[in-house]
Amino acid sequence: xSATAQAARSLELVRPLAFFDLxxxxxxxxxxxxxxxxxxxxxPDGTEETLHTLINPGVPIPASASEVHGxxxxxxxxxxxxxxxxxxxxxxxxxxxxxxxxxxxxxxxLLKAEFSRAGLAWSEGxxxxxxxxxxxxxxxxxxxxxxxxxxxxxxxxxxHSALADARATRMVLEAQVRRYPDLPSSVEGLDTFCKEARPxxxxxxxxxxxxxxxxxxxxxxxxxxxxxxEVAKSDPGFLSWMLSIDxxxxxxxxxxxxxxxxxxSA
Numbered sequence: 001x002s003a004t005a006q007a008a009r010s011l012e013l014v015r016p017l018a019f020f021d022l023x024x025x026x027x028x029x030x031x032x033x034x035x036x037x038x039x040x041x042x043x044p045d046g047t048e049e050t051l052h053t054l055i056n057p058g059v060p061i062p063a064s065a066s067e068v069h070g071x072x073x074x075x076x077x078x079x080x081x082x083x084x085x086x087x088x089x090x091x092x093x094x095x096x097x098x099x100x101x102x103x104x105x106x107x108x109x110l111l112k113a114e115f116s117r118a119g120l121a122w123s124e125g126x127x128x129x130x131x132x133x134x135x136x137x138x139x140x141x142x143x144x145x146x147x148x149x150x151x152x153x154x155x156x157x158x159x160h161s162a163l164a165d166a167r168a169t170r171m172v173l174e175a176q177v178r179r180y181p182d183l184p185s186s187v188e189g190l191d192t193f194c195k196e197a198r199p200x201x202x203x204x205x206x207x208x209x210x211x212x213x214x215x216x217x218x219x220x221x222x223x224x225x226x227x228x229x230e231v232a233k234s235d236p237g238f239l240s241w242m243l244s245i246d247x248x249x250x251x252x253x254x255x256x257x258x259x260x261x262x263x264x265s266a
Contacts, residue, residue, distance in 0.1 A: 009178045012186040013044040017130075018096040019173075021166040022107045023069040025061050029109045030206050030247050033057030034082055035071050037089070038162035040170060041096060051092045052163045054079045069160040086118035097128035097187045101144045101169040104131045104194070109205030113248050128191035132173040135193065139180060144168055151175035206251040208242075216254065228254070232262035239264075 011017065020039045026032035034055050041049040056076040066072045100107055108124055115122035136147050148156040148168050152175050158164035177185045184190050203209040203216055209228060210219045216228040223231045223238065232239055239255045247255075 009181070009185055011174055011177055013042065014187065015044065016096040017042045017099055017187055018093055019099045019166045019170045020103070020107065021100060021162045021169065022110060023071060023160065023162045024110060025057050025059060025065050027106065029106065029113055032110065033059055034110065034114055035061060035076055036069065036162040038166040039089070039092060040166050041092065042170065051089065053085060055085065056081050082114045083118040086115060086120050090115070090120055090122055093127070097130070097191070098124060099130040099132065099169065099173060101147070101165065101172065102131065102133035104129070104134065109248065112205060116249050128187045129194065130173065130187065130190040131194050132169050132176065135176050135183065135190070136172070139176065139183070144172070147172045151179065204248060204251040204254055206248045208247070208251050209254060216258070228258045229262060232258040232264060236262065236264040
């Protein structure tokens with residue numbers, strides 16, 4: 001494919017596409033919190049709108065997290081909590097499709113958990129979803145900094161700044177569309193590509209359960225590798241304990257269903 005033909009290809013947008021990135025207190029979807037969020041909304045006419053804010057997570061930011069993104073407790077003092085910006089964020093995302101880098105496994109489940117804690121019933125089901133990391137893994141197999149260098153020929157300055165990462169993800173995805181003639185350029189087509197390229201083997205956003213040969217199976221804990229229904233019958237107390245801790249709503253629903261199927265009360 002010629003360089004001219006590559007340059008002619010671009011993202012095809014029917015409705016706004018929101019590139020988002022989170023910086024957090026850690027990598028546990030159930031326990032950790034957002035400390036920074038950036039959303040760049042690309043409109044079909046090529047213009048963009050930005051929502052970017054630091055967020056007070058309501059818990060101390062571990063030093064290990066601060067070493068990654070540079071955000072410390074003092075930086076978020078006086079900043080809004082997620083609950084205080086949740087409605088504004090939901091409105092900003094309303095009517096948009098979503099895009100990010102490695103968001104399927106982490107950013108999206110954590111965002112859903114934060115909305116749930118804020119009392120808002122927000123679901124990605126209303127949005128097409130594109131993960132540029134999936135495209136990258138399928139087409140080249142490698143992090144965001146490498147992707148910026150590979151696709152855009154640039155160094156990724158300010159890595160782990162939510163706004164810089166969201167902007168870099170947009171650059172990478174647009175470059176991917178230009179580079180691969182067999183890659184869909186429409187949001188709907190990219191959504192399908194990401195789903196088919198990496199079918200989610202996890203059954204819940206807390207990554208407690210995997211689907212193996214059609215059977216829900218523990219992905220972690222002392223019951224790792226065991227079928228969920230088997231554990232529900234042999235150790236219902238463990239599932240009751242899971243319902244007592246802070247796990248995502250979809251994890252909780254799976255556990256309750258398993259207890260019910262096993263004839264145990266939740």
